[in-house]
Amino acid sequence: MGLKDKRIAVTGGRKGEEIRTLIEKQGGKAFIRPAQGTVFTNAAHVVQSIQEIIENPPQLVIFTTGMGEKRMAELAEANGLGKPYEQLLRTVPIAVRGTKTFQHFKQKGITPGTVADRGTIHQLEESLAIENQSIALQMHGENVPTFIKTLEQANNTVRTIYPYEHTPPEEAVVEQLVEEMESGLLDAVAFTSAIQVRYFFDYVENKKKKNAILSLLNDEILPVAVGEVTEEHLKERGVKRVLTPTTPRMGAMVMAMSKYYQE
Incomplete structure (x- = not known):
């Protein structure tokens, strides 16, 4: 139960419920906030x-x-x-x-x-x-x-x-994610693809909130990437520290978060 009482936003929608189940099994609470639209x-x-x-x-x-x-x-x-x-x-x-x-x-x-x-x-x-x-x-x-x-x-x-x-994500969903980050509700945000990183940061840049969001991700909220490709895109946008599993899988990502919070 390494994620006990941890509140984690997940920006992937396609396997959102699957990831929610994995997070809840570790004692955490998942907030599914898709940052990409349809393919x-x-x-x-x-x-x-x-x-x-x-x-x-x-x-x-x-x-x-x-x-x-x-x-x-x-x-x-x-x-x-x-x-x-x-x-x-x-x-x-x-x-x-x-x-x-x-x-x-x-x-x-x-x-x-x-x-x-x-x-x-x-x-x-x-x-x-x-x-x-x-x-x-x-x-x-x-x-x-x-x-x-x-x-x-x-x-x-x-x-x-x-x-x-x-297609782009629903703007209201990304806006909700940003508000939850700013309010202190979230402990971590997990990105499951590079395209989500692009859409999310395009939104915060457009709203003139990039510096504030980067400050949160670099100091208060744990940024998580499903694999090296997504991590690379986060760092290109200015995120300095990213938790990334050695194996690019959803389950491995959740277990990496669990281990991180237990240490």
């Missing part, structure tokens, strides 16, 4: 992007999620592009972010040449010392302007593909 696919744009890279193959394809590649493969197959798309994957060098994405390709019989095994964009950037190349970059609904800028500064041409896109 959708702009199929026409994705199919157009697939057609473009088939007709004009890049010198490197970067995949940041296996789920996103699976969606691309489904759309290619449904639009008569399945075989040329599969052939592209087997002839063009591939770089991937994370072991899940690597395993996804291994199951397809493809071994990516570059693997950022910690799953962070920063590690992926360090792994790719490339210049003067054409690159197709598959993202999972989250833009990474710094990474793209770094690639372009090395005289690379970057085409982005978004198999999944996100």
Whole structure:
């Protein structure tokens, strides 16, 4: 019962009730405050992007999620592009972010040449010392302007593909979360994806509350990330200390909080 009497806001909505149960089993109280909206696919744009890279193959394809590649493969197959798309994957060098994405390709019989095994964009950037190349970059609904800028500064041409896109969260929910933080109600805030970090900080910046919120997260409220990728985004926004489990899983995140409060 390491979370006894602890009040924890969770910014993920999709598995909110599952996380609530895990927190309550440890004696805590969960406040589910989704900081991201729904996920959708702009199929026409994705199919157009697939057609473009088939007709004009890049010198490197970067995949940041296996789920996103699976969606691309489904759309290619449904639009008569399945075989040329599969052939592209087997002839063009591939770089991937994370072991899940690597395993996804291994199951397809493809071994990516570059693997950022910690799953962070920063590690992926360090792994790719490339210049003067054409690159197709598959993202999972989250833009990474710094990474793209770094690639372009090395005289690379970057085409982005978004198999999944996100809608913003309900503003009233984020406003409620901010009010609960300011009132002293919360002991911790747990972020379960990088996109939640972006939407949350975009909101507080727009409301001119970023400095006050950062002060709370750095001194009074425990910021928690489900994994290194989310932690990286929190630190980029100015959060100095983040509790992150060694394994990027919801259960591991809750147990890390429990252990933290017991020490």
